[in-house]
Amino acid sequence: MIYKSFVRLLAAAALVCGCAGPVPVSNVDAVMDNILSRKSVRSYTDQKLTEEQINTLLRAAMAAPSGSNVQPWSFVVLTDPSEYETIFAGNFNMDKFKQSAAVFVLCADTTVTRTPRGGGEPVVQPNGTWRDDLGAATENLLLAAESLGLGAVWTASYPYKDRYMPPKKALGLPDTVIPYSIVPVGYPAGDEQPKDKWDPARIHYGRW
Ligand SMILES: Cc1cc2nc3c(=O)[nH]c(=O)nc-3n(C[C@H](O)[C@H](O)[C@H](O)COP(=O)(O)O)c2cc1C
Numbered sequence: 001m002i003y004k005s006f007v008r009l010l011a012a013a014a015l016v017c018g019c020a021g022p023v024p025v026s027n028v029d030a031v032m033d034n035i036l037s038r039k040s041v042r043s044y045t046d047q048k049l050t051e052e053q054i055n056t057l058l059r060a061a062m063a064a065p066s067g068s069n070v071q072p073w074s075f076v077v078l079t080d081p082s083e084y085e086t087i088f089a090g091n092f093n094m095d096k097f098k099q100s101a102a103v104f105v106l107c108a109d110t111t112v113t114r115t116p117r118g119g120g121e122p123v124v125q126p127n128g129t130w131r132d133d134l135g136a137a138t139e140n141l142l143l144a145a146e147s148l149g150l151g152a153v154w155t156a157s158y159p160y161k162d163r164y165m166p167p168k169k170a171l172g173l174p175d176t177v178i179p180y181s182i183v184p185v186g187y188p189a190g191d192e193q194p195k196d197k198w199d200p201a202r203i204h205y206g207r208w
Contacts, residue, residue, distance in 0.1 A: 039194040041151025044186025049101045060144030064136035067129030073137050076105040087170040093155040100184030108134045108180045134180040151188035
């Protein structure tokens with residue numbers, strides 16, 4: 001891997017000259033291992049999550065990038081499966097939710113309050129990037145789950161009205177807030193493996 005050799009070379013050079021180096025090689029490996037190890041896990045043991053684990057997952061989600069750094073996300077963490085038939089009525093992922101140790105409902109505020117450039121009263125406007133922002137937050141949560149040895153799967157909520165309306169109502173979300181994704185998390189019951197998706201045919205240099 002050319003990039004790994006390059007980073008190792010830089011790290012070695014930094015060691016020799018005693019200056020602060022680039023990202024340590026071990027971090028690069030850890031990050032790539034984490035990304036390439038992530039896989040959807042859809043069945044879980046009955047082991048619970050600790051509060052610390054839950055906070056780690058939320059911290060990762062909130063570290064995501066967002067358009068204009070608006071951070072339009074909020075999270076509802078659920079751990080009582082007896083409520084799920086009501087909260088997620090009709091959702092075909094119900095078996096995963098019920099088995100999991102915790103269900104994370106990642107919610108997006110579809111509006112943003114901005115003060116006009118020349119000053120004046122703040123105005124509420126549609127936020128054009130909330131889907132992208134919440135996608136990034138969802139992936140961060142999945143990667144953190146992988147790093148903790150947990151299993152998780154991104155289940156779609158938005159844009160399917162029949163999937164996002166029941167939790168929107170049951171959880172009492174404000175009018176402008178939508179449940180974007182629903183992520184059950186737990187200790188993996190099986191032995192799911194990551195898929196190799198590397199495909200050079202998808203890459204175009206310079207032009208298509
Ligand atoms: C937007 C989105 C919606 C998804 N919805 C579901 C879902 O409702 N149920 C489910 O079991 N998996 C769902 N998945 C997981 C995908 O099926 C999974 O990511 C894909 O098959 C690739 O497998 P991997 O995650 O193991 O790499 C969803 C993934 C994304 C990104």
